[in-house]
Amino acid sequence: MATTTANGATGPKVNHIGLPVIEYRGGKSTLCAGCGHNAISERIIDAMFEMGVQPERVLKMSGIGCSSKSPAYFMSRAHSFNGVHGRMPSITTGAVLANRTMMALGVSGAAGRPLVGATGLAGAVPSTTR
Numbered sequence: 001m002a003t004t005t006a007n008g009a010t011g012p013k014v015n016h017i018g019l020p021v022i023e024y025r026g027g028k029s030t031l032c033a034g035c036g037h038n039a040i041s042e043r044i045i046d047a048m049f050e051m052g053v054q055p056e057r058v059l060k061m062s063g064i065g066c067s068s069k070s071p072a073y074f075m076s077r078a079h080s081f082n083g084v085h086g087r088m089p090s091i092t093t094g095a096v097l098a099n100r101t102m103m104a105l106g107v108s109g110a111a112g113r114p115l116v117g118a119t120g121l122a123g124a125v126p127s128t129t130r
Helices: 036-051 066-073 088-098 112-124
Strands: 002-004 010-012 058-062 079-082 103-107
Touching: 036 066, 036 103, 058 066, 058 088, 066 079, 066 103, 088 103
Parallel strands: 058 079, 058 103
Antiparallel strands: 002 010
């Protein structure tokens, strides 16, 4: 993924804030080969690179299980936090309210979201986060 700059030098393609895509990658995935988390992680890398998001301004929040591993596979310079089972939405809401300069991404698996996490999500929805 090399590109030529105005002075003729060849180097990695950079986004509008001057970062190469490698700055948005994370560790090598250990998830199962057809796992949807890998495809989602790749799209997050693509989107954050294209939008020029500063990695240090991102909070990667997750619960436990496979979803707790996936934040390690993108944006290694961002902040990560693994919450307790099903509480990722509530913890993420609190983190963003505490520091409104941060952008949050929540990763949740099938068990944490609709089952245990439903109570936390129901509590987060009517709250005012403005």
